[in-house]
Amino acid sequence: MIRAQFTFPRGFLWGTASAAHQVEGGDALSDWKAWEAEPGRVLGAHTSARACEWLQGRYIEDFDRAAADGHNAQRLSVEWARIEPEPGRWDAAALQFYRAQLLALRARNITPMVTLCHFTQPLWFMERGGWETPACIPLFERYVQKVAAELGDLCSLWCTINEPNAYMFAAYVAGVFPPGRHNLLLAQQVHLNQLRAHAAAYHALHAARPDARVGWAQYLRGFEAARPGFPPDRWAAHWQHQLFNMGWVNAVHSGRFRMLQRSVPVPECRGTCDWLGVNYYTRDLVAFDLRHPLELFGRRQFAPDDVLSEQGFIASHPAGLFRALGEMQKFGWPMFVTENGVEDAPDNMRPAYLLEHLRALWQAVCFNFPVHGYFHWSLVDNFEWERGWTQRFGLYALDVDTQVRTPRSSAKLYAEICRANAISAEIAQRYAPPVAASMFPGAVLAG
Numbered sequence: 001m002i003r004a005q006f007t008f009p010r011g012f013l014w015g016t017a018s019a020a021h022q023v024e025g026g027d028a029l030s031d032w033k034a035w036e037a038e039p040g041r042v043l044g045a046h047t048s049a050r051a052c053e054w055l056q057g058r059y060i061e062d063f064d065r066a067a068a069d070g071h072n073a074q075r076l077s078v079e080w081a082r083i084e085p086e087p088g089r090w091d092a093a094a095l096q097f098y099r100a101q102l103l104a105l106r107a108r109n110i111t112p113m114v115t116l117c118h119f120t121q122p123l124w125f126m127e128r129g130g131w132e133t134p135a136c137i138p139l140f141e142r143y144v145q146k147v148a149a150e151l152g153d154l155c156s157l158w159c160t161i162n163e164p165n166a167y168m169f170a171a172y173v174a175g176v177f178p179p180g181r182h183n184l185l186l187a188q189q190v191h192l193n194q195l196r197a198h199a200a201a202y203h204a205l206h207a208a209r210p211d212a213r214v215g216w217a218q219y220l221r222g223f224e225a226a227r228p229g230f231p232p233d234r235w236a237a238h239w240q241h242q243l244f245n246m247g248w249v250n251a252v253h254s255g256r257f258r259m260l261q262r263s264v265p266v267p268e269c270r271g272t273c274d275w276l277g278v279n280y281y282t283r284d285l286v287a288f289d290l291r292h293p294l295e296l297f298g299r300r301q302f303a304p305d306d307v308l309s310e311q312g313f314i315a316s317h318p319a320g321l322f323r324a325l326g327e328m329q330k331f332g333w334p335m336f337v338t339e340n341g342v343e344d345a346p347d348n349m350r351p352a353y354l355l356e357h358l359r360a361l362w363q364a365v366c367f368n369f370p371v372h373g374y375f376h377w378s379l380v381d382n383f384e385w386e387r388g389w390t391q392r393f394g395l396y397a398l399d400v401d402t403q404v405r406t407p408r409s410s411a412k413l414y415a416e417i418c419r420a421n422a423i424s425a426e427i428a429q430r431y432a433p434p435v436a437a438s439m440f441p442g443a444v445l446a447g
């Protein structure tokens, strides 16, 4: 076989991503804990009570796995409700818990990236109106100042808010996250308030730590017209893309936030991006449909020939990752792929999904798009929000009852790629022969 390979730049970051509520367990004070207790909110009445038991110290064994697998970076989040259980009261033990995590990563030569808000917030904060009112901005800023003061010496890569657009949609349009609303105008207001809170956090982190490099993780979903020759489909796909994918991105670039009904100046947000996190999973085809007013009259569906994940949640469309990175590189910010992965308990689809998305990423790097790292979602199966434990995104399978982790084939594949900083034809052939032939046609034919 010809020894062909796709090599990544020296120093490229390879890791996985997680979020506090999804892995820690024992989260008693956030809005999600209360939400999970309400009947019908989570599939199968599953809970995050134990999660992956990071609170019990199992992050240590997971970081050992990451280090043994050649990962040199790890994205994780800190839980606001744990750190500030009551307004203005700081929990020293919680801060110590996160210091211990960051020290454990550094001891393994793993670069941490810390997310400050990943879908959960303290119940007291929500009872005061949460992100619906501008009062959220100084509250978030105060929390970020505290975290920067306590953890800032152990981390320089900071992600203010995870997927603000997915949060807005899930909590205020689809109503599947707390507070479970269906109100597009309120969703837009929340999106704007979070944007301003992000800017306050950006400035607070820089004031506290000159070495801080601050960004956020933007969920970028592909939206394409289901019938490209039909203008209403193109209109719906265009506006879903503009309002969902591009709202924050354009605002941070230009200092103006475009809402449905108006555009608002946000000068304090302009330039608040040292790096952009791209969370990319899938692509939708959008058909104009008057029955979907909350989604700008767009009905989303996967293409008939798409390869779908186990539960049909994700369609594999690696070209969409290249496209998303291409669109974002025009803004000139350094980028990381801060999430990418697929739910697939039997690991039937993941090896090919991973290889093809990493090939798209390599192509982006070859085009000189400034992408500096990749974080797979996720190391170990974890609590998947309203879908509970029905979806398994881990490189390692988790038995929630025994807490035993078992490597899937993809864990070994990813480890080989991380260690080599490259994808070779031989690796692709061993883990996913059908895609190896299309990724390395000459090499595989010659073999």
Ligand code: IFM
Pocket (backbone or CB within 6 Å): 019, 022, 119, 163, 279, 339, 377, 384, 393
């Ligand atoms: O688990 C989530 C994560 O919290 C945010 N991005 C998508 C993942 C997979 O659903």
